[in-house]
Amino acid sequence: MAQHIFAYHAVEDGFELSATTVPRRRWREHCRVLSDLGWRAVRVDEMIQGADDGTFCITVDDAYASLLDVVATCECHGWRGTVFVPTGYVGKVASWDVGAWRTHRHLNWEELREVAAAGWEIGVHGHTHTALTDKPIAAARQELQCARSAMEQELGIVATSLAYPFGAVSKALAEMAQAMGFRHGVTMEPSQVEEWHSPLLLPRWPVYRMDTGAHLLARLCGAPWLKQLERARLRTIQRFSQGTRVRMSGKMNIISDAAEQTYVG
Numbered sequence: 001m002a003q004h005i006f007a008y009h010a011v012e013d014g015f016e017l018s019a020t021t022v023p024r025r026r027w028r029e030h031c032r033v034l035s036d037l038g039w040r041a042v043r044v045d046e047m048i049q050g051a052d053d054g055t056f057c058i059t060v061d062d063a064y065a066s067l068l069d070v071v072a073t074c075e076c077h078g079w080r081g082t083v084f085v086p087t088g089y090v091g092k093v094a095s096w097d098v099g100a101w102r103t104h105r106h107l108n109w110e111e112l113r114e115v116a117a118a119g120w121e122i123g124v125h126g127h128t129h130t131a132l133t134d135k136p137i138a139a140a141r142q143e144l145q146c147a148r149s150a151m152e153q154e155l156g157i158v159a160t161s162l163a164y165p166f167g168a169v170s171k172a173l174a175e176m177a178q179a180m181g182f183r184h185g186v187t188m189e190p191s192q193v194e195e196w197h198s199p200l201l202l203p204r205w206p207v208y209r210m211d212t213g214a215h216l217l218a219r220l221c222g223a224p225w226l227k228q229l230e231r232a233r234l235r236t237i238q239r240f241s242q243g244t245r246v247r248m249s250g251k252m253n254i255i256s257d258a259a260e261q262t263y264v265g
């Protein structure tokens with residue numbers, strides 16, 4: 001049976017060019033629709049690949065200030081999730097997000113301790129929020145080690161889950177992450193998790209500002225043709241959402257089945 005991981009970023013109101021910022025009323029709609037049907041959100045490290053147990057994963061990338069509202073809403077439903085933190089920007093504004101209309105603030109360590117205390121898993125999202133595939137493998141390893149050490153020092157945890165910044169990953173990177181002790185790695189490939197997926201290359205359904213509860217339900221329990229339609233729709237949005245990655249590295253990655261894959265969300 002398939003499992004499902006949703007990828008959120010900021011959940012905020014106000015004018016925004018970025019497709020990844022979800023308005024609060026949409027977020028509450030998602031929770032209400034899924035909760036009413038009995039779905040329960042769990043952390044990535046709690047997901048049992050292949051189980052059909054009525055659970056799905058909520059993941060939130062970047063740990064923006066709006067995460068505190070997300071955690072509070074999840075608590076109301078008895079849910080929890082996984083947040084992926086770019087450790088070099090903890091407590092700072094997202095100056096790395098050069099394509100954004102407005103810059104968001106990242107949570108500080110004290111706030112992240114609150115999130116962990118609420119039962120959320122804290123995962124690695126690089127240190128500098130650069131695409132790991134743009135670096136030599138040794139530098140990518142150093143980046144992940146640096147992020148992990150910061151979390152161990154500030155939160156007292158050894159992170160075992162990793163979200164590749166911009167979803168950029170290669171087979172070599174995934175193998176390196178596994179050798180470092182990461183047990184789960186998530187990408188931005190818009191798809192459900194099948195039993196045959198490597199735990200270090202788990203796809204996620206990105207959630208965009210225009211997504212309704214019906215869109216999320218189509219991914220969770222829609223007919224196969226409906227899921228295919230969602231995949232195609234999400235890939236189209238991703239093709240138009242590569243601004244930050246392109247400005248940061250000068251690269252334009254087209255989604256493909258090549259060794260290096262980039263799924264921007």
Ligand SMILES: [Zn+2]
Pocket residue numbers: 061062125129165166
């Ligand atoms: Zn990110």
